[in-house]
Amino acid sequence: MSTFIQMTEVGPRDGFQNIKTFIPTDLKIKIIDRLVEAGIGAMEITSMVSPKAIPQMSDAREVIQHVLNTHPHIIPSVLVPNLKGASLASEAGIKNINYVVSVSPAHNKANINRTHAESLEDLYNIRHTFPDMTITLSLATVFGCPFIGETSRETLMDMIKFADDLGISAVTLCDTIGVANPTQTLSVLRGIQQAFPKMDIGLHLHNTHGMALACMFAGVQSGVTRFETAVGGLGGCPFAPGAAGNAATEDAVNMFNRMGLDTGISLPDLLDIANLIRSTIEPTLLSSLSRARTYSEFDFCSEKI
Template sequence: MRKINIVEVGPRDGFQNICDFISTETKLNVIDAIAKAGVKHIQVTSFVNPKAIPQMKDAKTVAEVCKERYSDIEISALTPNLRGVDDAVAAGITNLSYVISLSESHNKANVRKTRDESIAELEKVLKKYPSIHLTLDLATTFGCPFEGIYTTDQVVHFVDRLVSIGVKDINLCDTVGLANPQQVRNIVSQVISKYPQIKFQIHIHDTRGMGLVNTLAGIEAGIDYVQSTLGGLGGCPFAPGASGNTSTEDLVYMLNEMNFDTGIQFSRLLAAAKYEYKMIQGNYSGHHLHIEK
């Protein structure tokens, strides 16, 4: 039975778009329910400027509690710059995601830097913290709301650049849900074939109802780590039309039914999603949330 590792990013990607502040207690309760369902990889927050994303102003507290509470779970956080990495490491988080966009326009909108500036700062991060586990989130891999769709060669060329500076873990992100299964298979198969030593992940949005099929296409092309959010909550706040992530409970249901090994108990995960849905108002794309039995 093939193992598929589910990386739950809802406490970051799901919560970041919610305007009303979610209490730290509620955030921790949702994370605890996810953990008790058997999820072993959870991105719990992001270390960003709270003026840009006020929802993450309690990042330090959330990170420290989770790091202390879950010794058997890979707890991670997203960071857009060196200062964020400094803050995350100070809070005890050494599994980090660092985001750069394939799109120059989206990178400027998202982190207010050119791609070259982001890469230069990433090199500083890798030099300062050589022992951290860093995943490079390559935003807009499958298309950009400002610049359109990229060719497979364009994606591979940028991956070349990332690998050349020492990146060892790359997350291919469908930031606004523009991907299709053929495109996912082509890109994933190309990068895995060229760089078998790199750990590739995928993060697919469900904006156009393609989340599950595109994620499955990535898995069939060789991906073993997939990101999703509880309830399908969230989307990029700096990408127009990016509402809706792939729902973790929908994804786990599909994979479990297909005899993949997720290690996750679906009934407990669904209970976690329904708790979140009850406690937090937001844009949910999950289907099982509305099925009574």
């Protein structure tokens, strides 16, 4: 039996929030429905943030209610930056949240206007206020920050220990600006695995320097089986002009398929969804497969070149 790779689709949150023009709620829901039909079993569907800060997420409740009512078999999650966001998520019926903290104090302040102490205090309060809620700690700027460059490995480990002491069993390492390399990825993963052998570690990679898939491969080599990606390679970072989007779901699924690993996701369906996004939301997609054919579609020639 091949290894199962858990793909969490983050396009409806991390991908859509960077689109300046408001995407109609019906279109968001249509894309989410199509992603579920393609075999996506886990999805970050929105974020609980101020609609003034991110107007694109102002329809979070409508999106959540549709997913909960229509797709009870998938694992929907939302991103929250504070206790208020977690409270709103709980009120909406969400059982899984991704709590975001930046390893870089400068990015944490710029991104969610909080110090490390304030973010960790809220994480503590969320854990004790909502003991039945499943929390994944999403650590931003693990591999680099647009303000300070390299971030502190010691701070990273301290944050994971804080979560571990609270009984939080999953962390996602986020390459917010897409600067990670495979050697660095392996080093970070091995350090965490040695210190916290029971921690479920996921990777959320951006593709600014073209190494997202290489870092995902490094993750697989170290035993990671949980990855966050966005269909079409949507996404970016508002504090890093020119930063590319997330690792594209279709590119990752194609790589895992070719490696003999199971994702349970239909690649042709993903490509159809990417085409839908190109025609309705974002005409320039960054994924490789949205611009080229899959391996099985090539017309192989018999003559030697």
